[in-house]
Amino acid sequence: MNVHEYQAKQIFAKYGVPTPKGIMVESVKDAVTAAEQLGGPVWVVKAQIHAGGRGLGGGVKLAKSLEEVEELANEILGMTLVTHQTTAEGKLVQKLYIEDGADIKDEFYLSVVLDRKLEMPLIMASTEGGMNIEDVAEKTPEKIITVPVDPSIGFQGFHGRELAFGLGITDKKKKKNIISFASKLYKLYMDNDAELIEINPLVRTGNGEFLALDGKMGFDNSALGRHPDIAAMRDLSEEDPDEVEASKYGLSYVALDGEIGCMVNGAGLAMGTMDTINHMGGTPANFLDVGGSANAETVAKGFEIILKNPNVKAIFVNIFGGIVRCDRIANGIIEATKITDVNVPVIVRLDGTNAPEAAEILKNANIANLIVGNDLGDGAAKAVAAAKGE
Amino acid sequence: MSILVNKDTKVIVQGFTGKEGSFHAEQCLAYGTQIVGGVTPNKGGQEHLGKPVFNTVAEAVKNTGATVSMIFVPPAFVGDAVMEAAEAGIELAVIITEGAPVKDMQMAKAYATKHNMKTIGPNCPGIITAEECKIGIMPGMIFKKGNVGLISKSGTLTYEGANQVCKEGFGITTAVGIGGDPIIGLSYKQILPMFEADPETEAIVMIGEIGGDLEIQAAKLIKEQITKPVVAFIAGQTAPKGKTMGHAGAIVSGTAGTAAEKMAALEAAGVKVVVSPAEIGKAVAEVLAKK
Numbered sequence: 001m002n003v004h005e006y007q008a009k010q011i012f013a014k015y016g017v018p019t020p021k022g023i024m025v026e027s028v029k030d031a032v033t034a035a036e037q038l039g040g041p042v043w044v045v046k047a048q049i050h051a052g053g054r055g056l057g058g059g060v061k062l063a064k065s066l067e068e069v070e071e072l073a074n075e076i077l078g079m080t081l082v083t084h085q086t087t088a089e090g091k092l093v094q095k096l097y098i099e100d101g102a103d104i105k106d107e108f109y110l111s112v113v114l115d116r117k118l119e120m121p122l123i124m125a126s127t128e129g130g131m132n133i134e135d136v137a138e139k140t141p142e143k144i145i146t147v148p149v150d151p152s153i154g155f156q157g158f159h160g161r162e163l164a165f166g167l168g169i170t171d172k173k174k175k176k177n178i179i180s181f182a183s184k185l186y187k188l189y190m191d192n193d194a195e196l197i198e199i200n201p202l203v204r205t206g207n208g209e210f211l212a213l214d215g216k217m218g219f220d221n222s223a224l225g226r227h228p229d230i231a232a233m234r235d236l237s238e239e240d241p242d243e244v245e246a247s248k249y250g251l252s253y254v255a256l257d258g259e260i261g262c263m264v265n266g267a268g269l270a271m272g273t274m275d276t277i278n279h280m281g282g283t284p285a286n287f288l289d290v291g292g293s294a295n296a297e298t299v300a301k302g303f304e305i306i307l308k309n310p311n312v313k314a315i316f317v318n319i320f321g322g323i324v325r326c327d328r329i330a331n332g333i334i335e336a337t338k339i340t341d342v343n344v345p346v347i348v349r350l351d352g353t354n355a356p357e358a359a360e361i362l363k364n365a366n367i368a369n370l371i372v373g374n375d376l377g378d379g380a381a382k383a384v385a386a387a388k389g390e
Numbered sequence: 391m392s393i394l395v396n397k398d399t400k401v402i403v404q405g406f407t408g409k410e411g412s413f414h415a416e417q418c419l420a421y422g423t424q425i426v427g428g429v430t431p432n433k434g435g436q437e438h439l440g441k442p443v444f445n446t447v448a449e450a451v452k453n454t455g456a457t458v459s460m461i462f463v464p465p466a467f468v469g470d471a472v473m474e475a476a477e478a479g480i481e482l483a484v485i486i487t488e489g490a491p492v493k494d495m496q497m498a499k500a501y502a503t504k505h506n507m508k509t510i511g512p513n514c515p516g517i518i519t520a521e522e523c524k525i526g527i528m529p530g531m532i533f534k535k536g537n538v539g540l541i542s543k544s545g546t547l548t549y550e551g552a553n554q555v556c557k558e559g560f561g562i563t564t565a566v567g568i569g570g571d572p573i574i575g576l577s578y579k580q581i582l583p584m585f586e587a588d589p590e591t592e593a594i595v596m597i598g599e600i601g602g603d604l605e606i607q608a609a610k611l612i613k614e615q616i617t618k619p620v621v622a623f624i625a626g627q628t629a630p631k632g633k634t635m636g637h638a639g640a641i642v643s644g645t646a647g648t649a650a651e652k653m654a655a656l657e658a659a660g661v662k663v664v665v666s667p668a669e670i671g672k673a674v675a676e677v678l679a680k681k
Contacts, residue, residue: 116572119500119573151500152500193492193493220492220493222492254630256630269625271628272544272625272666275666280666320546320553322549377668377669
């Protein structure tokens with residue numbers, strides 16, 4: 001789960017990680033009041049969406065007067081922001097963060113992520129702040145320093161020294177500040193089961209302090225149960241409504257732009273099914289994993305979500321039952337045809353646990369539009385043909 | 391022969407009396423797995439599925455001589471359960487539970503390694519040595535005994551692959567579902583050499599996914615150490631960038647961990663790479679015919 005910049009900064013503040021003062025607002029009027037409260041003389045008006053690259057997209061602008069704050073708030077609030085991390089349609093800006101301007105001397109990059117190879121958190125830093133870090137990694141990898149921290153010992157002095165000297169920070173006071181900053185960040189990463197913290201840019205001000213000018217945080221969904229305060233920060237308006245609806249039923253759904261709706265159990269088989277369809281000249285309309293506990297209701301819901309997409313010309317149900325029992329899926333398909341008007345051909349391939357029972361159920365139900373796929377290849381071929389109207 | 395587990399392997403179940411634990415333990419017993427007991431705190435002394443229940447893993451090990459634990463405890467308790475197994479001298483923990491916090495798995499895996507305990511999973515179907523020992527949730531009937539070793543990140547693709555291999559008239563020695571979470575136990579790197587050393591395994595099926603670089607590491611290892619033919623499929627060639635597909639492993643960000651990159655590395659290592667999982671069975675028949 002991701003949170004907004006203003007929420008990440010609320011968490012930073014709790015841990016004493018310095019940030020500029022700021023206020024989140026949802027209207028132009030409140031933006032001006034917030035700016036008055038902060039005092040100025042310079043403010044930054046920032047679009048709050050779950051995507052990076054907001055500045056380049058025109059979603060972050062500097063204001064030098066209250067009139068300018070009003071003007072910019074008017075301009076940014078309600079705009080559809082397109083960045084390299086959003087889709088081509090972009091994201092609607094519904095919230096702004098009005099922030100004090102900072103006296104910037106130097107810009108750095110600092111993040112904490114899980115290193116999957118070392119199986120421990122990694123602090124990553126660079127003197128190339130404000131740049132796209134992927135570009136820095138590609139063009140000048142020597143400008144990125146990495147400091148893995150073994151959680152069994154936690155953040156030690158040597159981690160801090162490696163970081164500070166790596167960034168070329170030798171002045172005693174500045175060194176102390178950056179080490180303290182990083183150690184707090186590591187602590188909040190561990191305490192909150194974060195998946196990622198990224199600060200770009202991290203700035204050094206005229207008086208040698210370090211400030212998180214930006215803040216991006218993602219959390220491990222599996223651990224949200226023990227962090228109700230963070231779970232409460234979820235902003236559903238930032239997520240795809242169909243994906244949210246699907247997740248309520250234990251379904252994992254991602255919309256794509258093809259013609260063949262897919263309903264599959266297991267993420268691997270679901271991707272493999274998409275690959276097979278693609279390889280046979282068809283195009284998948286979605287990824288849909290019905291998960292391990294699929295039943296009649298969830299399958300019916302799956303059909304409903306798939307059929308909302310007007311591009312769908314055929315549906316391929318591909319289930320290899322392990323925990324999922326095929327007879328339940330078969331009942332779900334029958335249920336779905338009762339609840340929803342399934343007006344496209346449905347190709348069904350059921351294999352594994354209780355497959356013979358499932359075949360019997362489907363046969364007895366006599367559903368028009370239903371085509372049996374004998375195996376993965378056969379089912380995919382029939383789905384591709386059906387979508388082409390063959 | 392087989393790898394890691396066989397008909398003599400003694401297994402306990404952590405989370406034995408829960409809904410999932412009970413259902414699957416019963417299936418494993420029916421398959422012939424030597425489940426010698428289970429652990430559910432506060433239910434020690436009871437009997438479940440005709441086997442003794444213990445309060446702690448240490449007690450279970452002491453009384454049954456079990457070396458393997460199958461873990462079904464709820465996600466929030468997985469880390470604790472794995473560390474308890476390691477402390478009690480279990481040699482292999484097979485973690486089925488889905489949704490264990492990543493931080494807990496970091497700690498648990500580090501602790502397991504310190505105690506020389508191997509782990510498989512979490513969020514995986516488990517391990518099966520065909521017609522001998524099933525430790526997990528896979529449909530046992532599709533795994534016929536044979537000469538093909540299988541290793542997969544994805545559960546349902548494990549079944550798909552095994553089913554095709556068997557339909558081609560071959561069978562499986564051992565199949566291992568390693569899971570696709572950010573932190574997993576045994577991976578290709580450790581399991582491929584086990585198949586290489588197993589005299590009964592004549593070919594290996596390796597199923598991977600987008601995300602991470604385990605398959606790239608595997609390609610390097612295959613080039614250097616594996617002489618047996620390997621067939622591979624990488625799921626997610628058509629997955630859009632930046633989207634998580636079902637589990638944490640299946641995420642592509644930027645250029646790292648794409649299917650194309652992994653397929654190229656495996657091909658360069660001499661692996662027969664198929665573009666669709668529907669072709670796994672035929673590819674296995676082909677490489678075995680060449681031998």
